Amino acid sequence: MSYIDAGKFASEMNTVFKKYGFSGMLSRERIDAFYTLTEHMLSVNETLNLTAIKDPLAVIRLHYLDCAFPSSQIPKGAKVLDVGTGAGFPALPLAILRPDIEILAVDSTEKRIKYVEETAKLCQLSNLKTAVMRAEDGANDPALRESFDVVISRAVAEMRILSELCLPFVKVGGRFIAMKGKNAQYELNDAKRAVATLGGKLKSVDAVSYENGTEKVDHPLLVIEKISKTSSQYPRAYAQISKKPL
Numbered sequence: 640m641s642y643i644d645a646g647k648f649a650s651e652m653n654t655v656f657k658k659y660g661f662s663g664m665l666s667r668e669r670i671d672a673f674y675t676l677t678e679h680m681l682s683v684n685e686t687l688n689l690t691a692i693k694d695p696l697a698v699i700r701l702h703y704l705d706c707a708f709p710s711s712q713i714p715k716g717a718k719v720l721d722v723g724t725g726a727g728f729p730a731l732p733l734a735i736l737r738p739d740i741e742i743l744a745v746d747s748t749e750k751r752i753k754y755v756e757e758t759a760k761l762c763q764l765s766n767l768k769t770a771v772m773r774a775e776d777g778a779n780d781p782a783l784r785e786s787f788d789v790v791i792s793r794a795v796a797e798m799r800i801l802s803e804l805c806l807p808f809v810k811v812g813g814r815f816i817a818m819k820g821k822n823a824q825y826e827l828n829d830a831k832r833a834v835a836t837l838g839g840k841l842k843s844v845d846a847v848s849y850e851n852g853t854e855k856v857d858h859p860l861l862v863i864e865k866i867s868k869t870s871s872q873y874p875r876a877y878a879q880i881s882k883k884p885l
């Protein structure tokens with residue numbers, strides 16, 4: 640069974656990416672990888688809850704285009720961590736669009752990580768690795784702590800909590816990219832102290848706006864630079880992080 644015709648899919652990918660200035664990121668091979676990803680995700684989604692977005696054209700905009708925007712904040716050859724990847728977002732689209740980077744995608748849910756691993760294989764993405772992990776545990780592993788050039792996360796937690804989960808993984812000189820919704824500015828204001836406590840400093844708030852049919856989507860990126868090491872007392876246990884956010 641097919642969810643969308645391959646030709647129609649390719650033409651929609653080209654149109655949408657071109658509209659937002661990303662056509663240079665696409666090739667025949669990459670579109671094929673996105674097609675494989677779409678068919679596989681929608682088919683597995685019949686039995687495993689992976690995404691609420693079932694219309695392949697909406698998948699192109701709300702998942703693939705959405706995940707292309709942060710690419711400009713990821714330096715060439717970067718070592719990247721995706722915290723709370725779920726069904727592989729933004730990790731899978733970034734791995735397709737940026738063969739130069741190396742991504743580790745982590746999530747606390749084993750069945751989602753199994754799915755992402757199997758999908759990366761199916762799409763022949765040798766630059767994407769996965770691990771079942773709670774971020775607050777992984778960040779205390781000396782092999783992972785302060786070892787990533789870029790840590791990125793979409794739709795996982797509010798900024799104060801997310802900063803404690805993500806910033807400890809970032810190398811000094813690297814950055815943390817939070818893919819946020821409409822309330823980004825409010826969340827950022829609330830999280831100023833948390834960001835500073837964890838060794839971060841606001842680099843930029845990048846506006847991301849696009850259309851999904853008649854709906855206008857606003858998904859700003861909060862980009863935080865890591866300017867000093869995170870104290871070893873962070874991250875705390877999850878109960879404390881969520882009960883008493885920094």
Ligand code: SAH
Pocket residue numbers: 722723724725726727728729745746747748751772773774775792793794795804877
């Ligand atoms: N980033 C994906 C998924 C968002 S849903 C997307 O944008 O589509 C949030 C995911 O974060 C869930 O899969 C959940 O298991 C994971 N998660 C939440 N807290 C976590 C933590 N402390 N460590 C690791 N994963 C976490």
